[in-house]
Amino acid sequence: LGKLQGSVEFCAAMGQGHGMEELAGMNSLQGTLSIKGLHVVANKEEAQKAQLQRKEFVKALKFEWEATLEDTSVSHEQVLEGLQPHCNIEEMQIRRYQGTSSPSWLECSLLVKLRYICLTNCWNWTVLPQLAQLPRLKVVHIKELSSISRIDDRFYGSRVFQSLEKIVLDDMQNLVEWTAESTDVIFPVLQEIII
Numbered sequence: 001l002g003k004l005q006g007s008v009e010f011c012a013a014m015g016q017g018h019g020m021e022e023l024a025g026m027n028s029l030q031g032t033l034s035i036k037g038l039h040v041v042a043n044k045e046e047a048q049k050a051q052l053q054r055k056e057f058v059k060a061l062k063f064e065w066e067a068t069l070e071d072t073s074v075s076h077e078q079v080l081e082g083l084q085p086h087c088n089i090e091e092m093q094i095r096r097y098q099g100t101s102s103p104s105w106l107e108c109s110l111l112v113k114l115r116y117i118c119l120t121n122c123w124n125w126t127v128l129p130q131l132a133q134l135p136r137l138k139v140v141h142i143k144e145l146s147s148i149s150r151i152d153d154r155f156y157g158s159r160v161f162q163s164l165e166k167i168v169l170d171d172m173q174n175l176v177e178w179t180a181e182s183t184d185v186i187f188p189v190l191q192e193i194i195i
Contacts, residue, residue, distance in 0.1 A: 047082030102129035132159035
């Protein structure tokens with residue numbers, strides 16, 4: 001499997017031989033890597049066994065958890081922190097993540113090629129991650145983040161969205177306020193907002 005190329009969908013499973021270490025040697029992967037079933041991954045160390053930082057040819061990453069009733073926010077945060085991608089990644093989707101905060105690698109300038117991000121069903125996030133430091137980010141799609149009530153300078157930080165062209169806010173049922181001191185400065189090339 002070490003020379004496997006193309007897009008891959010991987011489903012983590014407990015006790016069935018589908019541990020994250022199975023992804024470790026697949027450094028020739030190209031295109032999209034979808035990782036589902038992340039709710040069964042126990043911690044950061046387990047997630048790191050996938051060695052995503054070595055997968056320089058993967059262009060799109062999709063992370064998906066299953067919804068659970070138990071409080072798994074801490075383990076979700078650890079797992080997502082352990083899934084740091086290679087800096088060549090261009091697209092990212094995070095779905096049903098139940099952590100309360102974003103991973104440190106998402107809020108830094110390491111992902112210099114990231115152009116598209118979609119956050120879906122991340123119910124426990126009360127503050128959007130600071131994404132302005134991603135220099136090539138063109139599209140932000142935020143869907144069903146029901147704990148977000150405000151978008152403000154915690155989203156912008158002290159930076160400018162220098163490449164952002166489109167923002168989609170979909171089914172943000174508790175969003176009541178969006179503030180910015182100067183949208184022309186924060187979003188110099190923004191062309192489209194869909195709410």
